[in-house]
């Protein structure tokens with residue numbers, strides 16, 4: 383049951399100079415967050431459930447959500463959203479494992495939502511690339527990997543479904559190296575695949591873990607541990623002559639072939655610790671969790687503007703004050719409450735229920751009272767008393783907070799850099815067919831724009847009365863907008879696609895646009911303004927955009943923009 387929230391009312395108190403909200407080091411050190419990226423159907427839901435199972439947050443995997451088939455179409459996406467199941471709206475799942483506080487961050491899998499993924503990754507410090515071992519790299523793994531690389535996150539790789547016929551592990555390593563220029567370092571190495579998948583070698587300890595299938599569906603798997611050097615026992619336990627010899631051979635070969643694990647290179651995204659296993663049958667899942675706790679990075683600081691001149695400073699997790707940034711907002715999560723939530727990643731200090739914070743965009747020094755924040759676990763959103771760096775909290779958003787905003791305590795202003803919008807590739811006019819619905823239509827559109835579900839553009843000289851144009855990275859974003867307008871605001875909408883495929887922001891400003899236009903350089907190009915009145919050009923193809931960028935340098939074209 384969702385708790386009613388009293389939310390963040392504003393007060394006009396004068397700011398205390400220092401409030402000492404420093405986080406205890408022990409709370410920082412024990413936190414690990416992880417965002418999983420994968421192509422649909424590689425087993426992200428299953429893996430998430432199993433991690434929760436081993437973390438004790440779930441009694442039985444599968445209890446959270448029975449997911450029958452891949453849902454990639456629009457109606458499936460909406461169905462999923464409506465289910466409000468663990469995988470979509472939870473955003474972050476918190477659980478304790480041994481002494482660690484694990485934060486699993488959800489990322490949308492479909493490439494049409496890669497902008498959301500990028501925002502979610504802004505809140506993460508570690509990423510896991512989950513692969514289907516039979517398929518290796520797939521289109522959306524590629525797309526999401528690029529997003530991950532932009533954020534320079536340490537990346538772990540887990541090859542799932544080893545209980546089914548799989549590619550050779552060497553082949554998977556080559557694929558990753560050739561395509562991504564990313565060196566892998568096997569930590570868990572598979573013994574067999576398909577029906578003959580026996581278990582994994584832990585290369586850090588040289589202990590072989592041989593599994594039995596879980597007796598109960600959804601239960602934990604029994605495991606037997608044998609040191610690699612105890613070949614007599616090993617041979618008997620593996621009970622497969624060929625696999626036994628192959629294991630010894632592989633173990634020796636890897637020692638020779640593989641560069642040593644270098645956590646500094648992992649942190650830079652040059653090397654990826656590699657794991658093999660099977661989420662469904664639990665093989666290798668707990669071992670992965672153990673390794674992730676010890677190898678994964680604890681919450682990291684972020685660069686921020688702290689002075690009026692554009693000087694940047696590192697705000698580490700042990701900075702004396704509370705700081706955090708908003709990376710996602712969402713309305714109507716609970717149809718009964720019609721609430722709006724802003725998701726805050728805590729960067730430094732301690733969140734306390736009822737604390738007063740300042741807002742990076744507020745010029746008046748106004749304070750906001752964070753009366754009640756929520757932990758975000760599935761549909762069961764409970765109110766929380768404290769939060770620390772690496773945590774994500776949900777706060778009531780009466781409309782003051784937008785993606786990229788910073789909240790902070792203390793006298794010194796802190797502003798983390800905004801989260802850039804992706805360059806849209808799809809454009810369409812949208813309108814409401816019923817004039818009487820206009821108010822609800824506007825309200826819905828404005829809300830969805832605040833959430834960053836799509837971007838909006840208008841024609842150059844339109845002061846608000848002209849046709850509204852939506853811009854998106856992928857077609858599914860449009861479909862979600864239409865479906866949410868209908869479900870949440872009860873309005874129909876009509877979309878007319880526009881034949882443009884690329885947008886460029888004009889950093890040279892309106893004067894540059896006027897000049898180019900007067901010189902006849904913008905023929906066949908649509909001149910628009912974004913939500914903030916900044917010039918944007920729409921092109922029909924890459925080639926045209928590239929040639930204008932090259933020939934009219936004063937336009938200073940940029941593929942994306944950061945909200946002001």
Ligand code: GDP
Pocket residue numbers: 420421422423424425426427428429449450452542543544545546659660661662663
């Ligand atoms: P998602 O789309 O990435 O969230 O993938 P799911 O977790 O829903 O899994 C997709 C399908 O693969 C489901 O039918 C799962 O039961 C199946 N699956 C997931 N992990 C494994 C695994 O380790 N082995 C096998 N054989 N099937 C798996």
